Amino acid sequence: MSPMRDLLSFPDGFLWGTATSSHQVEGDNCYNQWWKFEQLPGAIWRGDRSGLACDWWRNAEQDFDRMQALHLNAHRLSLEWSRIEPEPGRIDHRALDRYRAMLGGLRDRGIKPMVALHHFTNPRWFERAGGWEWAEAAPRFQAYVRAAVKALGDLCDFWLTMNEPIVYVMQGWVQGVWPPQKRNLAAARRVWRHLLLGHAAAYQIIHALQPHAQVGYTHAFHAFRGRSSRRPIHRYVAGVRDYFIDRLWLLCTVDGRLRPPLGLGEFHPTLAQSFDFVGINYYTSKIVQFSPNPRLLFGADYHPPVAEYSDRGRNGPYSLFYPYGLYGHCMELSALGKPLYITENGLPDANDDLRPRWLLAHLYQIHRAIRAGCDVRGYFYWTLVDNFEWHEGWGLRFGLFALDPQTQARAARPSAALYGAIAAANALTPAMVDAYDPASAGVYFGDHPDTYQWLRVV
Numbered sequence: 442m443s444p445m446r447d448l449l450s451f452p453d454g455f456l457w458g459t460a461t462s463s464h465q466v467e468g469d470n471c472y473n474q475w476w477k478f479e480q481l482p483g484a485i486w487r488g489d490r491s492g493l494a495c496d497w498w499r500n501a502e503q504d505f506d507r508m509q510a511l512h513l514n515a516h517r518l519s520l521e522w523s524r525i526e527p528e529p530g531r532i533d534h535r536a537l538d539r540y541r542a543m544l545g546g547l548r549d550r551g552i553k554p555m556v557a558l559h560h561f562t563n564p565r566w567f568e569r570a571g572g573w574e575w576a577e578a579a580p581r582f583q584a585y586v587r588a589a590v591k592a593l594g595d596l597c598d599f600w601l602t603m604n605e606p607i608v609y610v611m612q613g614w615v616q617g618v619w620p621p622q623k624r625n626l627a628a629a630r631r632v633w634r635h636l637l638l639g640h641a642a643a644y645q646i647i648h649a650l651q652p653h654a655q656v657g658y659t660h661a662f663h664a665f666r667g668r669s670s671r672r673p674i675h676r677y678v679a680g681v682r683d684y685f686i687d688r689l690w691l692l693c694t695v696d697g698r699l700r701p702p703l704g705l706g707e708f709h710p711t712l713a714q715s716f717d718f719v720g721i722n723y724y725t726s727k728i729v730q731f732s733p734n735p736r737l738l739f740g741a742d743y744h745p746p747v748a749e750y751s752d753r754g755r756n757g758p759y760s761l762f763y764p765y766g767l768y769g770h771c772m773e774l775s776a777l778g779k780p781l782y783i784t785e786n787g788l789p790d791a792n793d794d795l796r797p798r799w800l801l802a803h804l805y806q807i808h809r810a811i812r813a814g815c816d817v818r819g820y821f822y823w824t825l826v827d828n829f830e831w832h833e834g835w836g837l838r839f840g841l842f843a844l845d846p847q848t849q850a851r852a853a854r855p856s857a858a859l860y861g862a863i864a865a866a867n868a869l870t871p872a873m874v875d876a877y878d879p880a881s882a883g884v885y886f887g888d889h890p891d892t893y894q895w896l897r898v899v
């Protein structure tokens with residue numbers, strides 16, 4: 442409201458982007474395990490299938506134009522291993538040519554690509570051999586990474602070895618809702634170990650080929666908290682989840698030790714310090730209460746009645762609006778002394794009711810962390826255009842643009858213009874806050890201390 446208020450500017454060169462993954466946008470990815478899974482009755486909500494997805498294999502460039510029109514200077518995408526190596530040891534150079542065209546198309550538009558080498562999908566031949574349970578998984582993954590980086594390294598030097606490995610383990614081997622739909626803790630442990638070794642092998646080979654590359658991974662963080670109560674058991678089970686889900690992977694990649702229950706602390710030199718930055722995926726905070734169910738690590742989600750939720754409602758994994766958790770994770774991870782990128786943040790919100798305020802509130806918390814000394818270098822909103830949301834099918838609408846998957850028509854939601862204006866200004870402006878979050882304007886611009894309603898949801 443007041444013209445005296447300053448912009449909340451981000452550092453020069455801050456990356457403003459969106460994030461996608463191959464299977465969710467490319468279409469016709471019939472050589473991976475997800476495609477096969479989608480054919481099973483009941484596997485995907487309402488029987489949805491990825492189908493043409495967002496048709497990126499044929500025409501990603503129309504969406505690259507949309508990114509450019511929004512003044513974005515970065516985009517996070519993934520390579521589809523099953524296209525690049527459709528049969529063991531056979532590299533498909535036409536697939537690599539298509540990725541060359543895509544990476545070149547981004548760069549021509551002034552958009553820096555960040556490329557993930559694994560985002561939940563595997564070739565079907567790899568899956569048949571045992572997938573990530575297979576003893577050969579890490580060297581096979583490394584061979585594919587070598588081929589991909591050799592072919593694309595002149596167009597990209599900003600890599601993610603893996604996306605959310607713990608989500609992959611939990612969904613596939615603990616909850617059993619994603620392929621291979623197992624509920625087997627011994628197999629989950631094996632997969633977890635192989636993913637860590639695969640990540641380390643990928644990190645090593647990328648640096649051998651491209652010594653100057655920046656290589657990391659993304660990790661899903663959940664700001665676990667115990668349900669507020671006099672019973673410390675809730676805090677305790679929140680701590681257990683925090684250790685297993687938010688910390689264990691990270692700790693192993695810091696000091697190279699396979700901690701219990703993954704190992705007995707044995708040291709893997711290639712794993713130690715095997716990241717140049719941390720990719721933070723943050724959607725929501727999990728408030729945890731005790732549950733007798735060991736499969737849930739004795740903790741169940743608690744949904745406070747007074748909180749705000751996205752479209753996914755009270756039962757969803759992305760539901761609670763809690764931007765403060767992102768600030769907490771940035772502050773804590775900053776102690777690692779490495780750059781941080783917010784590699785995913787977003788919400789399903791078909792009507793765009795909450796999204797503008799969501800964007801502002803999360804970006805405000807990132808700005809606040811930067812002011813407090815965190816080296817946050819970029820933000821990737823999930824996602825540009827509604828895409829195929831795994832076992833939720835087309836039911837969750839995360840896009841800045843709405844998509845009709847039948848006609849492939851896109852329509853900008855109001856948040857698209859807001860995000861574009863933020864990227865163009867490299868700042869949050871008083872006008873934006875007054876338009877979308879006026880009740881909290883005093884918090885954004887320092888008139889009131891940051892004792893925010895977000896802290897009082899429980």
Ligand code: FCB
Binds near residue numbers: 465722785823830
């Ligand atoms: C993350 C995934 C991404 C997308 C978003 C909504 O866990 O990395 O592929 O599904 O959630």
